[in-house]
Amino acid sequence: MKDLVWDKVLSVGIDEIDEDHHRLVDLFNMLNQSVSEGAAPDYLTALLEELINCTVWHFSHEERLMLQHRYAGYAEHKSEHQDLIKSVRQLQKKIIESGGFDADADLEFLESWLTMHILSNDMKLGSYLAEVI
Numbered sequence: 001m002k003d004l005v006w007d008k009v010l011s012v013g014i015d016e017i018d019e020d021h022h023r024l025v026d027l028f029n030m031l032n033q034s035v036s037e038g039a040a041p042d043y044l045t046a047l048l049e050e051l052i053n054c055t056v057w058h059f060s061h062e063e064r065l066m067l068q069h070r071y072a073g074y075a076e077h078k079s080e081h082q083d084l085i086k087s088v089r090q091l092q093k094k095i096i097e098s099g100g101f102d103a104d105a106d107l108e109f110l111e112s113w114l115t116m117h118i119l120s121n122d123m124k125l126g127s128y129l130a131e132v133i
Ligand SMILES: [Fe+2]
Pocket: 059, 062, 077, 081, 117, 121, 122
């Protein structure tokens, strides 16, 4: 599959959030390239773990910003973060149990897992923060 392109379509307009998202996109692309190059399963699972850990850290960063700036959508947004972590942990479990990535399905899942949240709830948060910061 094609790499994700970092451009202004994915920008939420707040630099510190965009920087985190850019890092997540870079990690996704590393994983995508490594899968297509046939990298070793333990390398791929390490890369996926790094992407998940980076996402967990990033979600706590966003949650702090929401609390700091009294964002009314905090509970709903946080709950979506929790669902996203749960779903990617399920994918990780499936990959470990089955012994490898399903190149198309797993990467497509991760691509929409990463971008749908940025394009919906993170955009709303970015617009709010741009007004109050
Ligand atoms: Fe978010």
